[in-house]
Amino acid sequence: xxxxxxxxxxxxxxxxxxxxxxxxxxxxxxxxxxxxxxxxxxxxxxxxxxxxxxxxxxxxxxxxxxxxxxxxxxxxxxxxxxxxxxxxxxxxxxxxxxxxxxxxxxxxxxxxxxxxxxxxxxxxxxxxxxxxxxxxxxxxxxxxxxxxxxxxxxxxxxxxxxxxxxxxxxxxxxxxxxxxxxxxxxxxxxxxxxxxxxxxxxxxxxxxxxxxxxxxxxxxxxxxxxxxxxxxxxxxxxxxxxxxxxxxxxxxxxxxxxxxxxxxxxxxxxxxxxxxxxxxxxxxxxxxxxxxxxxxxxxxxxxxxxxxxxxxxxxxxxxxxxxxxxxxxxxxxxxxxxxxxxxxxxxxxxxxxxxxxxxxxxxxxxxxxxxxxxxxxxxxxxxxxxxxxxxxxxxxxxxxxxxxxxxxxxxxxxxxxxxxxxxxxxxxxxxxxxxxxxxxxxxxxxxxxxxxxxxxxxxxxxxxxxxxxxxxxxxxxxxxxxxxxxxxxxxxxxxxxxxxxxxxxxxxxxxxxxxxxxxxxxxxxxxxx
Amino acid sequence: xxxxxxxxxxxxxxxxxxxxxxxxxxxxxxxxxxxxxxxxxxxxxxxx
Amino acid sequence: xxxxxxxxxxxxxxxxxxxxxxxxxxxxxxxxxxxxxxxxxxxxxxxxxxxxxxxxxxxxxxxxxxxxxxxxxxxxxxxxxxxxxxxxxxxxxxxxxxxxxxxxxxxxxxxxxxxxxxxxxxxxxxxxxxxxxxxxxxxxxxxxxxxxxxxxxxxxxxxxxx
Numbered sequence: 001x002x003x004x005x006x007x008x009x010x011x012x013x014x015x016x017x018x019x020x021x022x023x024x025x026x027x028x029x030x031x032x033x034x035x036x037x038x039x040x041x042x043x044x045x046x047x048x049x050x051x052x053x054x055x056x057x058x059x060x061x062x063x064x065x066x067x068x069x070x071x072x073x074x075x076x077x078x079x080x081x082x083x084x085x086x087x088x089x090x091x092x093x094x095x096x097x098x099x100x101x102x103x104x105x106x107x108x109x110x111x112x113x114x115x116x117x118x119x120x121x122x123x124x125x126x127x128x129x130x131x132x133x134x135x136x137x138x139x140x141x142x143x144x145x146x147x148x149x150x151x152x153x154x155x156x157x158x159x160x161x162x163x164x165x166x167x168x169x170x171x172x173x174x175x176x177x178x179x180x181x182x183x184x185x186x187x188x189x190x191x192x193x194x195x196x197x198x199x200x201x202x203x204x205x206x207x208x209x210x211x212x213x214x215x216x217x218x219x220x221x222x223x224x225x226x227x228x229x230x231x232x233x234x235x236x237x238x239x240x241x242x243x244x245x246x247x248x249x250x251x252x253x254x255x256x257x258x259x260x261x262x263x264x265x266x267x268x269x270x271x272x273x274x275x276x277x278x279x280x281x282x283x284x285x286x287x288x289x290x291x292x293x294x295x296x297x298x299x300x301x302x303x304x305x306x307x308x309x310x311x312x313x314x315x316x317x318x319x320x321x322x323x324x325x326x327x328x329x330x331x332x333x334x335x336x337x338x339x340x341x342x343x344x345x346x347x348x349x350x351x352x353x354x355x356x357x358x359x360x361x362x363x364x365x366x367x368x369x370x371x372x373x374x375x376x377x378x379x380x381x382x383x384x385x386x387x388x389x390x391x392x393x394x395x396x397x398x399x400x401x402x403x404x405x406x407x408x409x410x411x412x413x414x415x416x417x418x419x420x421x422x423x424x425x426x427x428x429x430x431x432x433x434x435x436x437x438x439x440x441x442x443x444x445x446x447x448x449x450x451x452x453x454x455x456x457x458x459x460x461x462x463x464x465x466x467x468x469x470x471x472x473x474x475x476x477x478x479x480x481x482x483x484x485x486x487x488x489x490x491x492x493x494x495x496x497x498x499x500x501x502x503x504x505x506x507x508x509x510x511x512x513x514x515x516x517x518x519x520x521x522x523x524x525x526x527x528x529x
Numbered sequence: 530x531x532x533x534x535x536x537x538x539x540x541x542x543x544x545x546x547x548x549x550x551x552x553x554x555x556x557x558x559x560x561x562x563x564x565x566x567x568x569x570x571x572x573x574x575x576x577x
Numbered sequence: 578x579x580x581x582x583x584x585x586x587x588x589x590x591x592x593x594x595x596x597x598x599x600x601x602x603x604x605x606x607x608x609x610x611x612x613x614x615x616x617x618x619x620x621x622x623x624x625x626x627x628x629x630x631x632x633x634x635x636x637x638x639x640x641x642x643x644x645x646x647x648x649x650x651x652x653x654x655x656x657x658x659x660x661x662x663x664x665x666x667x668x669x670x671x672x673x674x675x676x677x678x679x680x681x682x683x684x685x686x687x688x689x690x691x692x693x694x695x696x697x698x699x700x701x702x703x704x705x706x707x708x709x710x711x712x713x714x715x716x717x718x719x720x721x722x723x724x725x726x727x728x729x730x731x732x733x734x735x736x737x738x739x
Contacts, residue, residue: 071541081548105688211531277556497736497737501730512739
């Protein structure tokens with residue numbers, strides 16, 4: 001066993017130890033309930049969230065894209081950097097409130113309940129499972145490559161070991177998911193990538209020098225229209241590239257679990273801002289490094305290896321290995337969330353809901369584990385025989401997921417009339433369009449990015465489909481109104497509204513109106529028990 | 530700037546600044562919300 | 578009619594509520610109308626997890642409100658005391674204890690798989706159950722067009738419009 005792979009395992013053990021220490025410490029406090037604790041500082045939560053979600057795409061796909069397309073690839077980075085901020089300002093509150101009101105536990109269950117249709121759940125689940133796996137496969141490939149450069153094993157062997165580690169890790173319970181280890185990992189990656197940047201960018205003469213050299217090689221590298229100006233004048237391609245990450249995230253929501261505080265709560269509202277800031281620091285550097293590689297490593301055989309290559313070029317082996325370990329660990333935790341989400345969707349939203357409603361919890365768990373296992377095996381096979389580029393696969397999977405769910409989620413809280421008919425058309429139309437566009441490379445003919453095409457068809461599908469479906473039932477309409485009322489309320493009050501007690505408010509309001517009429521407002525009396 | 534063509538400079542470089550501004554705006558908005566919430570929780574019993 | 582039930586005590590007191598209201602929105606007069614008691618089932622389970630190194634036994638608690646059957650995670654064991662409350666102020670239940678228990682189990686399983694990412698949870702052992710009421714202030718404003726009535730959780734001070 002060589003030194004680098006040893007470092008990787010020591011790194012994993014170290015993270016495990018940190019995770020264990022903090023979990024144990026948390027569970028020894030008196031009166032502590034599993035899952036109940038929300039008191040982690042905002043920056044820690046944010047960095048850990050971000051570092052576990054950015055993954056292989058960031059370090060393998062992004063640089064490779066920049067290496068091949070030049071500055072045009074930065075459009076994706078621009079969208080990505082703004083994604084969490086845009087997401088935050090559009091959906092957040094209303095959807096959280098509505099999902100509390102209708103008591104949904106998973107994003108897909110939310111759609112089923114909001115649109116009152118089991119077929120919505122079936123279609124949503126199937127698309128979600130397939131493309132969450134596709135997304136995970138991209139991470140598998142990245143993991144294989146990271147491990148390949150760490151260990152010196154062949155790609156196939158590295159892939160099998162990497163995916164094996166990921167699957168064991170997922171099934172054993174995501175130890176690294178502990179916020180503190182995510183935080184440390186995030187910091188290591190940030191320092192690592194910045195350090196490579198600090199070494200590599202002055203080496204090519206700063207951004208200006210880099211561009212000068214790029215111009216000498218091929219001036220179209222500097223164009224926003226892609227190398228050789230292949231997308232020249234195609235705003236549809238550029239808009240799609242920016243939008244896919246800027247708004248695509250809204251298609252992948254996470255329903256939050258309801259909390260009831262027994263003592264005064266302290267929530268972590270600023271987490272998302274921290275993560276947005278962290279994202280700014282992080283997003284652009286890998287792409288710029290990809291550009292530098294055009295100058296520094298023109299003969300690199302696999303452009304996805306730009307960051308590992310640069311790391312080994314500029315740093316002693318030990319430090320490079322440490323950085324790669326952090327990248328590998330980040331890929332592991334991204335993968336673990338994706339696999340878990342796919343697994344639970346299959347087991348709860350499909351198996352338990354439709355195939356075997358009487359299944360015990362053990363059976364449900366077994367199904368999700370099997371799902372992950374089978375997915376892992378298929379993933380290894382695909383990734384060995386015909387590994388697609390990480391970037392292409394991520395953009396494809398992410399795009400289809402966004403096209404499927406973005407319009408239904410946004411409409412669920414912004415359009416009262418949105419119903420089953422519309423949502424089915426939007427999901428199938430959006431996903432179908434993206435797949436067809438990608439398969440027949442219609443982007444070249446039409447000048448429209450697959451994501452943009454899917455988005456347009458999805459919106460049209462929603463509008464047309466709505467005329468066929470039934471209007472939502474009164475209870476749903478009532479919840480819809482409740483979830484959006486914020487316009488009637490003075491700003492100061494509105495901000496502090498606690499979504500967690502939305503169901504109570506709804507029921508108490510119904511109770512008051514039916515049982516006893518409140519006394520007239522002027523003479524309201526305080527009755528205390 | 531940075532030896533980039535004019536088009537690329539103007540269409541791409543402003544974005545990080547736009548995002549940072551937006552994030553800052555949201556940050557201060559949220560910070561104000563948190564303060565409001567604290568005021569609410571502490572009521573008159575607020576120390577200091 | 579009054580009956581004796583377990584309830585959480587009011588810690589977000591009326592004075593506190595009034596001064597908070599004033600601070601936040603001084604131009605509107607609010608009237609603290611009354612207290613409504615909202616029912617909850619509290620379930621306490623032991624989780625027996627198959628985990629290496631980590632504590633094998635953990636406790637998990639949740640409440641299910643029997644009015645619309647929605648579960649929620651909790652952070653601490655609620656402190657309860659026995660009080661007499663008039664029945665008119667208790668929100669009536671629509672779900673039975675048994676139904677709530679089923680809801681609580683799937684709620685916990687789902688939350689664990691969502692948040693802990695543990696696929697290896699083996700068993701959930703029911704420890705005990707308690708039925709209690711939680712007080713909510715009902716607050717009305719003198720300007721209902723602009724400011725709707727709302728409820729304020731009398732334990733934590735969280736609020737939500739009606």
